[in-house]
Each structure stands twice: as structure tokens, then as C-alpha cells.
Amino acid sequence: MAPLLEVKDLRTRFSTDDGPLQAVDGVSFNVEPGQVLGIVGESGCGKSVTCLTIMGLNDKRSTTSTGEVLFRGEDLLRASPKRLREIRGNEIAMIFQDPMTSLNPVHTIGKQLTEAVLLHRDVSRKQAAARALELLEAVRIPRAERRIGDYPHQFSGGMRQRVMIAMALINSPDVLIADEPTTALDVTTQAQILELLKQLQQDFGTAIIMITHDLGVVAETCDDVVVMYSAKVVEHAEVDEIFERPAHPYTWGLMGSLPRLNAIVDRLQQIPGQPPSLLNPPRGCRFHPRCPYTMAVCKEKVPPLEPHPGGVFHEQACHLDPATKEREAAKLLESVAGVGAS
């Protein structure tokens, strides 16, 4: 069966006052119906831009995108603005990082929810409102029939994110892009929202692209994981495979920096240094200035994304030989036992 969403060699470039900036550099992945794909990486690695490009939500005047974004075989990068509007919010929906600012302060949430229905369905206002109420109940907003007339500022952050989720799912989309949906929320609310997303994903059968910098969220929710670093994909595998046999030093760094309750450590491991500037990325492997395993070849040659031997689907982009990777990964897993439990 053909995948629902196929991203092929996606490249997105912004023209900035400081020169061209390659925000996404040759990213490819597939999303199957009902699958949850995690995209992990530090701030500014291009994971949000990848998704905004899929949605066609980048500023058109300063952005150029190449490659292909095939949704049911239709290339969204070449689709007309009208066709994109038909797809957005209907077949592909999106929720954003900050629920405090993502809802319009001057409209009631009922109005904002029904707007989403009326843009795509030929129904009466009343029917749209009934659908809105249905979704508010589905995302478990207490006393939904009364709260539907309230304004965003009358809701807490977690409740607003529930409203955002309700709005995204109101037209039963095939794909939901969740751009760090829990980052701006406190820890207990985070857990509730993730639980809700998982539940709704099963109920609605929606495929989810989960953008996050939190490997804990990935372990909790995802089927497949794409690890991005400095606009490129550095590792791509199933979630169990990534946590059992991580093959890229950057992924090791991310796993080493996870806080754990069942291990006694003085302080958390961190990846030294800063992510490189996308205006002027380093030669060779972009991770080499921060990588503890740097070899001469890393400074010269960009490592291609290649299969990692082992039988299951697993791609990685690192010059280290597979044996060294297996050894280092095993060492890391020993020291962080318990993380991979998903």
C-alpha cells in the first residue's frame, strides 16, 4: 500500500537579511495511515519548518522549497493555493506549541471551532456547532455545553491545548501535525495531553507527526522516529530500534541527556557546544564540531543516510563503522538502563 504522506528530498530555503538560510536540507520520510511519526531534534534543527512546508504555511515571498510532498500521491509543493486550503484543516491539520497565543482572543472558542467546520463542510451553523460540542466533549472539556461560548482567555493552558486539538480533529483529518504540543505546558498537563492524543489517535485513526525535542514523548507515543540535526536527517528507525540500537552519536547525546528517576547521577550528561548556524554550517558532517568520535573524514565528507545493518528498517548518517556503533550504543544503554522501555 502506498504511504499516506511521502516526503521526498525536501529542501526549504529562506532568504534572510544575512543571506540564504537552508532550514531543511534533503529530508525524506513516509507516514502510513494511523501511524505516529516522531521528529526529534534541538530548537532550530528544521523540524517545525519541515512541517510548515508540508502545510504550505511558510511565508511565500521569502521561502523556496524543492523536493516532493506527496499526499495520497498529490504533490503539495506544486498544489494551487486553493487546493492547499481545501486540504489544510480538513485532511491535514496542525496544532502548535503555544496554546496561549494560538487561539484568537476576540472570538469565542465555539466560533473558532465552527469556523473550522464551515470552511470545509456544507452544513448549517447549527450542525457545525453541534459538531464543535461533540469534539469539545471528546477532548474532555468539563461542562462543554457551557464553555463553548467562552473566550480563550477564560481557559487554562492545558484546556486551550485541548481546544486546539478539538479544532484540529473536527474534520477528522488523515494526518495531524503536532508541533511540540506539550512544550508550553506543565508536566502533569503534558501527560494528560499526550494521553488524550494517544486515545484520540486510536479513536479517530489519524496519523500523527509528533514534533518534539523530548525523547520521553517519543518513547511514549511514536511508532517511528526521525532524528534531525542542523536541517538534515541523521537517524531514522522504528521507535524500539532507536532506543535499543541507537546508531548516531547525536542520538546517543540526546539519550544521555534524559533525566531518569531510577538512576543515581550527579548531573545530567549534555551535548557540548551549540547547534551550528544554518547560515554557515560546518563542512563535512554537521555534528563533527560537537561529536566525541570525530575522525578526519567527518570534517571533509558529508555522511550519507545509509541502512544500519541488523535486519529491520534503520537508517543513519555517520562515518563510524557499524561495530564501533554497536559497542558504543551498548555501553550507553548499560549506563542509562530503563530509558528504552516504551
Next chain:
Amino acid sequence: MLQYLIRRLLWAGVLFLAVTIVTYVIFFLVPANPARLAAGQSATPERVREVEKFLGLDQPVYVQYGNFLKRLVLEGSLGQSFLTRQSVNEEILRAAPITASLVFGAMIMVLMLAIPLGILSALRPRSLLDRTAMTYVLIGISLPSFWIGLMLSYLIGYKLQLTPIAGYCEVISVQEAAICGGLTDWAYHMLLPWFTLAIVTAGTYVRFVRAEVMETMHQDYVRTARAKGAPERTVMRSHILRNAMLPVVTMIGMDIGLLLGGAIFIEAVFGLPGLGGTALEAIQRFDLPTLQGVVIFGALAIITLTLIVDLLYAWIDPRIRLS
């Protein structure tokens, strides 16, 4: 909400009192004798004293002020002109609608000019249109209104003969002897004054609307609206403008007062018998009651308009209404 309204009304009262006191004090600091002016050039000192007594000017300032306040509060009367002995209320009721129509007409023109221009400039920053609009903003802010008024009167009124050069026509109470009257004549004569006042005011508004729209355009909820699949027209109208216009409403409230001041020059240029002319004449002739009347009416108008704008603001912004 009710508490807010009561607090606002009490403040309005305090403000009102302060305005009347300041006007009174300033007037009495001016070294001139209104009675002498009222009595005429050749009046004897005895005659002047009689006039003083008649006008109440022989009493201390605070007694005069007290009398004035008592009359104002109890009878709603602003007194009589020192010069013409006519009721100030009547004079103001005659002149105020002219000034009001000038100010409101100009404000409508300002918005009709500034909102589309501001939006287009915001959508295409650094484009030719944006640059032209910003040049206009600079000109509008820099040039004095009376100069623009005279230039327009000369070019459009005299050279092109498209509008009258100056003058005013009544709308409702047209006198028999009047050479013009009625809605069409009135609007025809008001066109140039409106336009002049609008030109000097709209500049600031274009800039303001542009800045607000540009800021709102990049809000997260605008992205949310696009992610829902809303077409650009809906995004602009329902999501950007609705939010960007909130500060503009506040600014209109503050500016209507400024426009009342600016209207004085425009009235002088175009010979409109509005409040500006009344005030000017009152100052020149030391006619305290008339001047006081204009100032008080102006203050009242500004206080009321600000209150209306604040309530309007609460009505369109649920965050204020419901907190």
C-alpha cells in the same frame, strides 16, 4: 463593569471641575479689564464701575466662580455673554453642530483613507505603494493644517472651481434670505474642510494601522486560522483586522479631542461659524462666559467621547469586558 462605569463617571466629574477652575484662573491672570471693553472706548470710570458691578466683576474671583458653578449645576446655564448679553448656551448650541460635523466627517474620511492604505502598506512592506504612503505620512505630519487648507482652497476651489472656496450652508434651519441650504449644499461646502482636516490627521493613522496589522499578521492565531484552511480574505477580516483595530479605536478616542483643537484653524480658513470662531472672538474680546462655555463644552465632549470609546473598546475586546 458597573463599578468601572461609576469610577469613570466620578473621574469625569473631577476632571470637569479642574478644567473650569483652570480656565477661570487663567482668565483672571490676564491683565485686562473686560468691563472696560464691554463698556466701550469712551466710557467714564464711573460707567466702567457700573458695568463691573452689573457683570459681577467687582466681587472676588472665588465668589464669581462659586456663582458660575451654582448657575451651571442648578440651571445648566453657562451664563450670558459679557458683550452681547445673549445666552452662551444658545451660542454654543448653534456653533457646536458645525464643529461636530467637521470633526466627525473628517474622522470618517481619515478611516476611509487610512485603513485601506495601512493594510496595503502592511501587506507589501517596502513596495512602491508602501514608500509612497510613508512619504505622504511624513508630509501629513509635517505640514500645518491651515497651509494645506489654504492651498486646497486655492487649487481646488479657486483654480479648478470644483468646490466652494469657503463658506457654510445650513442643513436644517435654512433662513429665507440664505443663498444656499440643504443637505447637498451643506456637504458640498464641507467637502474641502473635511478633506483638509483628514489629510493632516490620516498620516498618523496610516502608520498606526500599518504597524498594528504587521504585528498582528505574525501572531500565532493567524497561523492557526491559515492552518484551518481559511482563505486570505477571512484571515484578514476576521482574524487580523478584528485584533489590529482594537488600539486604533483607542487612538480615535484620544484624537477626537485633538481634532476639536485642529478644527479651530480649519474653521478660520474656510469661514465656518463653528466653536473655533466663537472661541477666537471670545478671547479677543475678553468675553469670559462665552470662552468658559466653549472650554467647558469641549471638555464635556472629550470626556463623553472618551467614555464612549472606552465602553466600545470593552464591547469589542472580550478580555476587558469579562475581567
